[in-house]
Amino acid sequence: MTANIDARADESATERQDAGRREVFQYAIRRFGVYLFTLWAAITVAFFIFRLVPGDPMNILLGNLTRAEGRQRDAAAEEAIIAHYREIFGMDDPLPLQYVNYLRKAVLGGLDLGPSFVEYPAQTKDLVFRRMPWTLGIFTTSVFLAWLIGTGLGALIGWMQRHGLSQLAVILSTLLQITPQYLVALGLIIYAGYTLRILPAGGPYARHLQPEWSWEFISSLIQHAILPMLSNMIVIGAGFTLGMRALMISVLGEDYLTFARAKGLSPFTVLKDYAFRNALIPQVTGLAIIIGATLNGTFIIEILFQYPGLGTLFVQAMGLRDFNTMQAIVLFSIFAVLTLTLIVDLALPLLDPRIRRVA
Amino acid sequence: MYFSKRGLMAIVLVVALLSMLSMAVAQDEELVFGDLPRSETFIVASQAPHNDVWDSFNYYQAPTYNNATGYANVIVEPSFITSHDFHAWLAQSWEYNEDGTEMTLVITEGANWNDGMPLTMDDWLFTLQYNQENADKGIAWSSFLRDVTWSAEGNEITFMLPEPNWRFHYNFTGIGTFTPVPKHVWEGQDPTTFKNPDAIHSGPYRLVSSNADTRTTIWERRDDYWDPDRMPAPKYMVWLKRPEADVAVFEWEEGNYDLGRMPNSVMIRMMSANPHIKPLVHQDPCPRGLIFNTTIPPLDDNLFRRALGLLLNRQAVANLANVPGYVTPVLWPNLGDPDETYYDAAAAEEFQVTTFDPEAAAALLDEAGYPLVDGARVDKNGEPISLDALYIDIGNPGWTVWAWLLSEQAQLVGIEINPRLLDIPTFLTQGPNGEFDIIFRWFCGNLPGDPIALFEGLHSDHALPIGERSGGVPGRYSNPEMDAIIEQLRTHNPASEEAQALFRQAYRLWAEEAPYVTLYGENEGVVFNTEYWTGLEVGQAWVHWTPAARQIIDFLEPANR
Numbered sequence: 073m074t075a076n077i078d079a080r081a082d083e084s085a086t087e088r089q090d091a092g093r094r095e096v097f098q099y100a101i102r103r104f105g106v107y108l109f110t111l112w113a114a115i116t117v118a119f120f121i122f123r124l125v126p127g128d129p130m131n132i133l134l135g136n137l138t139r140a141e142g143r144q145r146d147a148a149a150e151e152a153i154i155a156h157y158r159e160i161f162g163m164d165d166p167l168p169l170q171y172v173n174y175l176r177k178a179v180l181g182g183l184d185l186g187p188s189f190v191e192y193p194a195q196t197k198d199l200v201f202r203r204m205p206w207t208l209g210i211f212t213t214s215v216f217l218a219w220l221i222g223t224g225l226g227a228l229i230g231w232m233q234r235h236g237l238s239q240l241a242v243i244l245s246t247l248l249q250i251t252p253q254y255l256v257a258l259g260l261i262i263y264a265g266y267t268l269r270i271l272p273a274g275g276p277y278a279r280h281l282q283p284e285w286s287w288e289f290i291s292s293l294i295q296h297a298i299l300p301m302l303s304n305m306i307v308i309g310a311g312f313t314l315g316m317r318a319l320m321i322s323v324l325g326e327d328y329l330t331f332a333r334a335k336g337l338s339p340f341t342v343l344k345d346y347a348f349r350n351a352l353i354p355q356v357t358g359l360a361i362i363i364g365a366t367l368n369g370t371f372i373i374e375i376l377f378q379y380p381g382l383g384t385l386f387v388q389a390m391g392l393r394d395f396n397t398m399q400a401i402v403l404f405s406i407f408a409v410l411t412l413t414l415i416v417d418l419a420l421p422l423l424d425p426r427i428r429r430v431a
Numbered sequence: 432m433y434f435s436k437r438g439l440m441a442i443v444l445v446v447a448l449l450s451m452l453s454m455a456v457a458q459d460e461e462l463v464f465g466d467l468p469r470s471e472t473f474i475v476a477s478q479a480p481h482n483d484v485w486d487s488f489n490y491y492q493a494p495t496y497n498n499a500t501g502y503a504n505v506i507v508e509p510s511f512i513t514s515h516d517f518h519a520w521l522a523q524s525w526e527y528n529e530d531g532t533e534m535t536l537v538i539t540e541g542a543n544w545n546d547g548m549p550l551t552m553d554d555w556l557f558t559l560q561y562n563q564e565n566a567d568k569g570i571a572w573s574s575f576l577r578d579v580t581w582s583a584e585g586n587e588i589t590f591m592l593p594e595p596n597w598r599f600h601y602n603f604t605g606i607g608t609f610t611p612v613p614k615h616v617w618e619g620q621d622p623t624t625f626k627n628p629d630a631i632h633s634g635p636y637r638l639v640s641s642n643a644d645t646r647t648t649i650w651e652r653r654d655d656y657w658d659p660d661r662m663p664a665p666k667y668m669v670w671l672k673r674p675e676a677d678v679a680v681f682e683w684e685e686g687n688y689d690l691g692r693m694p695n696s697v698m699i700r701m702m703s704a705n706p707h708i709k710p711l712v713h714q715d716p717c718p719r720g721l722i723f724n725t726t727i728p729p730l731d732d733n734l735f736r737r738a739l740g741l742l743l744n745r746q747a748v749a750n751l752a753n754v755p756g757y758v759t760p761v762l763w764p765n766l767g768d769p770d771e772t773y774y775d776a777a778a779a780e781e782f783q784v785t786t787f788d789p790e791a792a793a794a795l796l797d798e799a800g801y802p803l804v805d806g807a808r809v810d811k812n813g814e815p816i817s818l819d820a821l822y823i824d825i826g827n828p829g830w831t832v833w834a835w836l837l838s839e840q841a842q843l844v845g846i847e848i849n850p851r852l853l854d855i856p857t858f859l860t861q862g863p864n865g866e867f868d869i870i871f872r873w874f875c876g877n878l879p880g881d882p883i884a885l886f887e888g889l890h891s892d893h894a895l896p897i898g899e900r901s902g903g904v905p906g907r908y909s910n911p912e913m914d915a916i917i918e919q920l921r922t923h924n925p926a927s928e929e930a931q932a933l934f935r936q937a938y939r940l941w942a943e944e945a946p947y948v949t950l951y952g953e954n955e956g957v958v959f960n961t962e963y964w965t966g967l968e969v970g971q972a973w974v975h976w977t978p979a980a981r982q983i984i985d986f987l988e989p990a991n992r
Contacts, residue, residue: 127856131863131900149574150902156569191484191643192492193624206644258677266681273681274674279647280465282640378674380644388483393856 100418107414111406115178118402119171122395129189129393130154130163160187161396174399185403189394190385196400199385204404206276207381211370212412214301218309219359225309226316226355227348233321242317248310253369257303257376264299272296274378300377308366315358319351326350353423360416363409463687464649464669470963473665473987475501476673476682476691483672485643488630490612491570491622500641500648501670504980505663506545506634509610510536510603512982517604520981521550521611521633525603531595531924536588536603542657544613545637546629550657552583557614559588561622570622572609575602597924598881634981635663646672663984665964683708689960690967694826698956707962712954712969717875718761719829721820721837722906722947724868726897729810730818733944734799737782739869740948741792742840743833745785748951751832760785761949772931773882778939785949793844808845817847818868823858830871833950837869863900865907872904872947881925883917886937889946890917908946913937965990 158164162173177184185196229238248256265273272278277292323329324347332342371383378384382401389397461469477499484492488502498504510522523537542550559581566573578593592599602609616631630638636650650668673679673691680697682688684704693701702708721743729735745760769776778784783791793803801808807815820834834850841848848869853861862870874885891914893903901907916937923930959967966988 126860127854128860128864128900129856131859132856149571152566152574153569153571156567160569194484202643261678262681266685274678276644278465279642279645279669279671280467280640280649281645282642283644376675376678378646378672378678380646385483391856 096421099421103414103417107410110410111403114406115175115399115403116171118399119174120167122393122398123167125393127393129161129395130158132392161189162186178403185400186396188389188397188400189392190388190397196396199397200382200400200404203380203382203385204408206379207367207370207374207383208408210297210300210304210373210379210381211367213297214304214370215308215359215363215366217301218305219312219355219362221305222309222312223316223352223355226313226318227320227343227351229313230317230320230324230351231343231347233317233324242314245310245313245317248306249314251307253303253307254372254376256306257300257373260299260303261376271299273299274376276378276380296377300373300379303373303377304366304370307369308362311362312355312358316351316355319354320347323347323351353420356416356420356423360413363412363416367405367409464647464667467649467667467669470989471666472669473667473964473984474669474671474687474689476679476688477501477670478673478692483643483646485641485646485648486628487626488632488638489622489625489627490610490632491565491572499646499670499672501636501650501668501980502630502632502648504670505668505984506630506632506636506638506650507610508633508981509608510538513604518982522603525600527597527599527924531597532592534590534592534596534599536590536600538586538588540586542633543655544616544631544633545635545653545656546613546616546631547655548613548615550611550613550633552586552588554611554614555588556581556583557618558609558611561612561617562609565622568621568623572602575599575609595922597922597926598883633657635661636668639667661985664966664987664989665984668984683958683960686960686962688958689964691958692956693958695828695956696826698958701958705960705962707960709959709961711957711959711967713957715873715953715955717873718952719871719873719950720761720947721833721950722862722867722870722872722904723945724865724870724906725909725946726865726907727868729801729816730868732799734795735801736945736948738792738795738799738801738844739837739841740945741783741786741788741795742837742844743948743950744787744836744840745949745951746787747836748829748833751828751836759952759954761952773934773938775935775939775942778935778942782942782945784942784945789840789844792840796844796846803845806845807847815847816845817849820848820850820869820871821853821858821861821867822850822871823853823855825855827953829951829953833871863902863905865895865897865899865901865905870905871950874947874949882934883920883925886913886917886920886934886941889913889941904947906946908944910940910944913940913944916940961990963990964988 162170165173174186177186183197185200188194188196188199191199225241229235229241232238261273264271272292272295275296277283277289277296281289281292283289329342329346332346333339337346370381371386373379374381374383375387382405385397386401388394389401463469463472463474485500488500488506490503490507508521510520512518512520519539521539521542523539525537526535527533528535538552538555544550559576562570562573563576563579566577580591582589582591590599610632613631616627616629617625630641635652635656637653639649639651641648648670650670652663652666652668656662673682673688676694676697679688679691679693680701683691683693683701686705686707698710702710721739723730723736723739725731725736749759769779796808797803800811801816804813804815810816820837822831822834824831831850831852834848838848838850858870861867862872888903889908889910890903891909891911893901893905894907894909895901897907916933920930920933920937923933925931925934964987966986967983968986
């Protein structure tokens with residue numbers, strides 16, 4: 073009899089587990105569907121919005137050509153050149169057809185996003201793939217480092233909320249959080265780069281070097297990345313610090329913390345296993361949100377530090393009204409942000425069993 | 432040979448001292464970009480356009496290539512350099528036959544490419560053929576060879592032209608014009624995709640490296656340059672794209688660049704911080720002016736357009752420019768003193784082409800039928816006149832000041848003119864498309880002894896419907912009388928008396944009709960650091976984004992530090 077009850081209980085537990093797995097799987101599928109839809113919508117909006125911006129890339133091309141020709145202009149020759157480029161860039165087709173061709177080539181043509189003006193005749197895809205690691209390198213590293221440091225620091229100053237140093241940290245973090253990233257970057261360039269001369273103030277590595285697996289190159293790469301990353305980290309980290317502090321303070325009043333203390337657990341254990349862990353979940357969600365919100369800030373930093381990433385490329389493409397490159401950057405940026413957000417979203421159930429159950 | 436202990440110690444000491452001394456001497460030599468001696472390196476901080484090509488040295492991709500690498504400036508050498516006058520370079524001279532149907536070009540003998548191979552007549556003939564054969568690929572400098580044949584003898588190429596053309600030599604004398612390419616490099620290559628990775632051309636430098644990440648190109652002087660008299664002093668040239676002006680200013684203050692452009696607003700600060708920094712002011716060959724959209728009332732009325740011309744205070748624009756001598760009023764469409772060979776002084780006076788006279792403007796408006804009603808000028812339909820004046824801001828004060836001064840003066844006579852700032856791509860689109868009332872513009876075409884380009888753009892061929900890009904003066908001006916003059920000018924020898932009389936007629940018609948009006952001539956400010964190099968001075972005409980820079984580097988001399 074007891075064995076039957078146990079067997080039924082086991083069966084029921086297995087069924088619950090299977091149902092739970094199914095629900096998590098369905099959640100992941102739903103989430104992935106939203107991801108794909110958002111990606112398509114972003115590509116579509118980007119395609120049409122960039123074409124609504126006044127300014128024809130062919131006129132800018134003509135401006136370059138006129139400058140190259142200087143005083144002697146040949147209108148017929150210019151027309152022939154423009155016609156040639158219009159054909160290459162598919163600009164003679166009606167807009168809806170351009171859109172269909174763009175989607176077709178992007179999806180079925182092995183991510184063929186057309187040629188670029190910025191680095192003609194380079195393909196836009198190659199251009200973006202070459203620049204993307206620079207952006208993702210400083211962006212993801214600085215955001216995750218800012219998150220780690222901000223979360224740790226925020227937990228600590230939340231835990232020690234009445235301490236004088238904690239209050240000072242709050243004031244400092246508030247000031248840094250509202251400071252525009254470009255101001256922080258300029259400040260670092262001026263003081264760290266030119267006044268104190270402790271770190272290089274621009275470029276991805278020393279101008280005379282070529283990428284190679286040598287200590288000279290790698291150390292130069294690291295040195296050149298410090299200031300741009302710091303510019304990002306200072307502002308973003310301050311935001312994370314304040315967020316985590318607020319979460320900690322809200323958790324501190326919970327009954328389970330009082331119970332944990334009453335059990336005689338050490339303050340560090342209470343902080344680590346009870347307060348910090350419970351405050352962490354919204355902070356992880358915050359990371360997903362901040363990833364989307366701060367990529368544009370990284371673009372500005374790239375320009376100031378002459379970092380050859382997507383931000384610099386976007387400004388160049390905008391100046392030439394290079395639709396293909398602008399679209400590709402938006403596409404890849406959204407892809408990167410959505411993917412990172414998706415990973416964080418899918419990781420949440422792993423961090424918090426309650427989310428698994430809700431799912 | 433035996434040394435005592437003391438002797439050995441003395442030798443070791445001397446060797447150690449000598450090593451330390453040599454190290455100290457070596458350390459005195461400042462090195463840049465790895466191991467380049469600063470005193471032998473000339474660094475150009477370029478403010479290139481948005482094109483960002485650092486691994487292709489393809490001269491045929493003129494509309495899309497990057498001119499920040501220095502390739503187009505000092506490595507590609509033209510047939511002639513046009514700077515104040517024509518300077519022989521890869522070609523020596525040209526000559527026409529009696530009726531202008533043939534032109535003979537004498538090429539320079541003894542030139543070579545920067546890979547050491549000789550530059551021969553074969554290269555010239557190959558390039559002519561190559562350009563003609565690839566004309567359908569949208570490459571530059573090919574269309575002028577349409578229906579043209581040629582033959583070569585000795586060091587002369589004779590071009591047989593399909594019709595009289597006294598201006599065929601412009602295809603060899605302009606800023607960026609036909610120049611031969613090495614046959615052994617380009618043969619069998621596609622001109623639209625070939626990258627010419629070793630940057631082979633006839634200039635005095637060889638490519639060391641070019642890096643798209645750091646936007647830096649390093650060149651080293653070659654000892655086998657074909658013209659020893661024009662061997663430049665810098666052993667190394669580094670061309671790089673400078674950071675944003677806010678950051679670049681620190682590089683200049685520290686003396687890290689030798690030549691480049693910076694906004695005028697930071698020049699004074701830079702000069703105070705680094706006494707070696709000098710501004711070099713050079714006259715831009717293209718005077719500035721305003722174009723009126725002649726299809727829109729009341730701008731379709733030449734009297735109204737002339738009245739607007741009278742409201743332009745050219746001297747005030749010059750005075751408000753923040754660098755003295757930066758902007759000077761233009762007395763006729765060309766820069767410099769009016770040349771009466773081509774210029775009708777009586778017409779200039781009669782139609783007051785550069786006069787600032789608001790009272791005369793008001794009288795002209797009254798006479799033309801634009802009365803002042805309740806403080807506002809009204810058009811022929813009785814509606815108050817309101818116009819937009821489009822401009823861009825690239826940091827030069829003259830480009831913006833005019834719009835506000837014109838608006839202020841127009842308001843005093845009852846006309847509303849709204850200055851509208853556009854970003855450059857929009858400006859470059861709306862202008863040629865004719866989508867404007869009044870627009871700021873530059874007028875290039877002042878070739879020595881031939882001002883046809885100042886009128887050519889007024890031919891009605893360019894008066895396309897609004898919204899379609901026009902290659903001429905985009906105000907959609909159309910006048911059969913002007914067309915007839917331009918068509919005659921196209922076939923006449925500009926040096927002939929007939930042509931000169933036609934130029935004066937065109938000038939009179941332009942002054943009376945005012946399809947566009949002149950504003951000022953502008954001097955281009957360039958920053959030069961004299962700490963390591965000297966020799967560049969005000970008055971040496973040049974524009975550093977063009978092959979004229981090839982001529983300029985010959986002026987450089989090491990500074991006595």
